[in-house]
Amino acid sequence: MSSNGPTPSTNQPAWRRALKIHAIRFFFVGGFFLLWEVASGRWIEAFLISSPSKIWLAFLKVYQSGELTTNTWVTFQEIAIGFPVGALTGIWTGYIFGRSKALADIFEPIIIALYGVPRTALAPLFIVWLGIGIWSKVGVVFILVFFLNFFNTYAGMKQLDQEFVDLARLMGANRWRLSFRVILPAVSPYIITGFKTSIPFSVIGAITGEFIAATEGLGYYIRAAAGVFRTADVFVGIAVLMIIVILMNKVADLIERRVLRWQTQSESVQVQG
Amino acid sequence: MSNSPDNIVIQVDNVSKTFQTADTDRVGALENISLDIRQGEFVTVVGPSGCGKSTLIKLIAGLVSLSGGRIICQGEEVRGLNTKVGYVPQESKLFPWLTVEQNVAFGLDSKGYSKSERDQRVQHFIQLAGLAGFEKRYPSQLSGGMAKRASIVRALAYDPTVILMDEPFGPLDAQTRMILQDELLKIWEHKRQTIIFVTHDLVEAVALADRVVVMTHRPGKIRDVITVPMTRPRNIFEIHRQPGFDEAHAKLWNIFRHELNLKNGASAAVGN
């Protein structure tokens, strides 16, 4: 096009680049679904991979019957309780351990040993302890989320620059200010990383629990459907799980943008003198 | 203000510091240091790296505990954190998650200034640091020199009795350094806070100071205290031409040359 203008790749406006990226992505995903639809029943057995159209029909059916909503609601509750509680206690424990050398010295080896246990292997125990209702799944979600948040926060606390703490204390910061205005913000990049990493694991925790023993929930629904080769229903369940994770990520992105505003703002601004 | 005898604000009295490192190792950082600092004095501290300059600063701030002796700040013995001091570390160490304004206000918020006094002081010190218009910026958006100025006024803003500066201009390039020295002196002429300023640059030490404290290595001791007779205000950019500079600088250099010779002799002896 503009042979006399500047190089288009570096100077095209941002919206044009974004448009291009979206268009390519759209065609890629659309092409994938199209290929899936065509392949189903023609090149690959339909009961193995179902097809987008069958999945859509299955979705309408389970949605209208209320089955999907009920099961989604159960899984949602497990995550909605287990995730925030796990994240907050994980962050809090990581913070406390980071502040208290004595606590860290006593409990660190224990926690590291526990970390070595594949935590999903604890799921059957939670069923034994807490029954087949939602609380055993809340427990699994909690434990997965707790550890990720704990470890990231604790790792951040170990990196904490003591000079920030000294400065704040010399300037007269009380405990509260020291925690919330200095230490937690300083560690926030680590905390956010743990928080975001734990999102998919919260869903894994809930589903794992439901796979093992449950009478409701998306994991139960997926396992039941797969048991009778209703592949389309399995995909409906998986799609809902994906949507849950995507929505949680969106919320986490909003939180991240707010909490880490001080990191992201630096790129766009230039400086003089 | 001047209610303590002879206007002494800081009295370092026969202070020693030994660090207990791993196992039974002990590192003697400071040995029998005594030093009186008067109200409004600008004191610089020079000495070879590792002689305990930072340790001295941290002892005065109460950030590390004494092994012997005592430090008295405004008539009160320092035990634990000394919140009467302001501290400017080598790197600017502005809180990167707070804006320039919030950084400068940090000490004011912590020490319970009223809202109006707080805002007024913050604005005043931001002006003084030449940072007007940058109030809402984050430290990552500032140049090194700007960050340094912000770091200095952050320590000045809440009016500490003494300001401790630990090689604050160390990592900066020569020009920026000189400009900041000039600005620091101007701010100081204005307020006349007591400043203890650590540096390893002999020219800087003389140019800024009323008195230069010279420390020696192993053990960390005060070798000498030189009074700089130059008048104020001083012109940092032509400091060499000011009467008194050469004399003080030569004195200082003599001490250091002596130290270097000693060291060479010592290492030669070890070599044999």
Ligand SMILES: Nc1ncnc2c1ncn2[C@@H]1O[C@H](COP(=O)(O)OP(=O)(O)O)[C@@H](O)[C@H]1O
């Ligand atoms: N926290 C510490 N633990 C052990 N040794 C230390 C500690 N801080 C400083 N030292 C030792 O004390 C001596 C003086 O250090 P420092 O005050 O930092 O010197 P300077 O600031 O003059 O370079 C050095 O030998 C250093 O290794």
Ligand SMILES: [Mg+2]
């Ligand atoms: Mg030092």
